[in-house]
Amino acid sequence: MLKRILVLDDNMDILEVVHEVLTYEQFEVKSTSDSTGIVGVAEEYNPDLIILDFKLMDGNGGDICRTIKSHKQLHKTPVIIFSAYTTNTIDFFSFGCDAVIAKPFDLTDLIGTVNQCLKMN
Secondary structure, three states: OOOEEEEEOOOHHHHHHHHHHHHHOOOEEEEEOOOOOHHHHHHHHOOOEEEEEOEEOOEEHHHHHHHHHOOOOOOOOOEEEEEOOOOOOOOHHHHOOOEEEEOOOOHHHHHHHHHHHHHHO
């Protein structure tokens, strides 16, 4: 059975590339650019991994990660945060994420981080 990955990013170009690469790597991928109701989407989809953009037009990936990590059904699901702001003083791990990927990112690093987080689960 394919591992399921939920991806949230409001940049459609990034969302498309990530979706295509993960699908090519034999993952079942659900992508969205809308953070509204993302926890409900995750409950229904029941992913093995969640990838969140940090800075969203309609939300904050860190806050969403914190919500997921305190959710009774989703709390064990690994979460990766994408961010172009990794050089700032933001402690992404304080949100409870399992990994951080800096934008722009290398596709090999993306796949490696995804596989590493899935092994932890």
